[in-house]
Amino acid sequence: MTSSEEPLSLRFAQFFGVMTGLMAYGIHFTLFVMTACLLMKQRHTMRRASFYLTYTCLQFTLSSIGMWRDVVGESVSYLEHGNDPAIAGPIEYYNVYFRSPPEWVSVLAFAACTWLQDGLLLYRCLLFYSNKRVIIVLPALLFIGSIVTSILFIIEVATSRDLYGSTSIDLGIPYWALSIAFNLVVTLLIIARLYVLRREVRRSLTPDAADVYTSVGAMLVESAALYSVTGLVFIACYARDSGAQYVFITWLGQFESISPLLIILRVAQGRAWSASAPPPVTNPANVIRLNHMRNSHKAGEQAASGVSVTVETVTADPGTRFAVDAEEEKKREKWHRLGLKSTQQVGDV
Missing domain, CATH: 1.20.1070 (Rhopdopsin 7-helix transmembrane proteins)
Known part of the structure; x- marks a missing residue:
């Protein structure tokens, strides 16, 4: 050939x-x-x-x-x-x-x-x-x-x-x-x-x-x-x-x-389906988080109370009860008390 x-x-x-x-x-x-x-x-x-x-x-x-x-x-x-x-x-x-x-x-x-x-x-x-x-x-x-x-x-x-x-x-x-x-x-x-x-x-x-x-x-x-x-x-x-x-x-x-x-x-990258992704979501529920204001010179209600309120929307299945961590709840109460105390001091002045 x-x-x-x-x-x-x-x-x-x-x-x-x-x-x-x-x-x-x-x-x-x-x-x-x-x-x-x-x-x-x-x-x-x-x-x-x-x-x-x-x-x-x-x-x-x-x-x-x-x-x-x-x-x-x-x-x-x-x-x-x-x-x-x-x-x-x-x-x-x-x-x-x-x-x-x-x-x-x-x-x-x-x-x-x-x-x-x-x-x-x-x-x-x-x-x-x-x-x-x-x-x-x-x-x-x-x-x-x-x-x-x-x-x-x-x-x-x-x-x-x-x-x-x-x-x-x-x-x-x-x-x-x-x-x-x-x-x-x-x-x-x-x-x-x-x-x-x-x-x-x-x-x-x-x-x-x-x-x-x-x-x-x-x-x-x-x-x-x-x-x-x-x-x-x-x-x-x-x-x-x-x-x-x-x-x-x-x-x-x-x-x-x-x-x-x-x-x-x-x-x-967290973009693929897995056994739990994405999580099933249906009904919205509102969660309010209280964040302590470190800067007391902020104007408006935040300066008066020392507390900022952030509203976030999260989702969960129907009938789901939100469990609040005990340590986190204590921190929130502490910041709330500090906010009330700050409000009283502003009123005295």
Whole structure:
């Protein structure tokens, strides 16, 4: 075979895929640094901060290994074997002959990223449906199925040394199909739940506060829709052996790490849904706080009484009784007495 037998459009698709994959990796790196720094600051105050920090570091490491292997393979294939007359072209060399490191290294790294992402999504879905856990049965079965098929796929790639061989494709299609089906199901479940909660929250919070949890962007991030849509396009291209698969597979390798990073970043910022966020609110109740005035030269009633009155509106569920801390009540009585004493002194003058 000669290098002219390999379509130029196919070479361009693979090269373009790796180059744009590096752009996605840059986005991944930026989000990783932002999230890691935020989690480091909150590791002593935020629940599960250490867990999320370990998770993000592991995701980034695995994604970096997979990307490193792809870049090395691409460089060797195009720079050293781009015009090799013994093979059809750099793509054939990359897919068949390049073995240092072997193909299964990047396949294993990205598969592990998929396991981590799907595990986090399953956990998030469990939070949204904590009272209806039977709904989680289907996603859980799809999750287990994707892990089993991915292991078989990795073994086949390691044995045949060809990611795009017929047997590898026969195992790769069900692996990615199950993983993407899992993501689509979880995406729809989370968006459906967020839509229901959107109506409830908008009745109790201000529009700006509600948008933090219920905006379209929040829904897409919480449900990892980025990976689901990209994966759906990739599986169609992979099954048809289209050249576009080279583009989407590199994006998919990064999006499976970017999607959970966006969720964890929202968690670290306190903008993501949790088991208790946002708190349910319905009826308003007025709370009056008495604050001692340190400056006696203030004009008006505040100067006369030495006490400023701040009225705040808080919300609570119907029938909730507000418990007043004993120490706080003593302080309020003390400031009140000081205020009355100050009023008497002003009257004497």
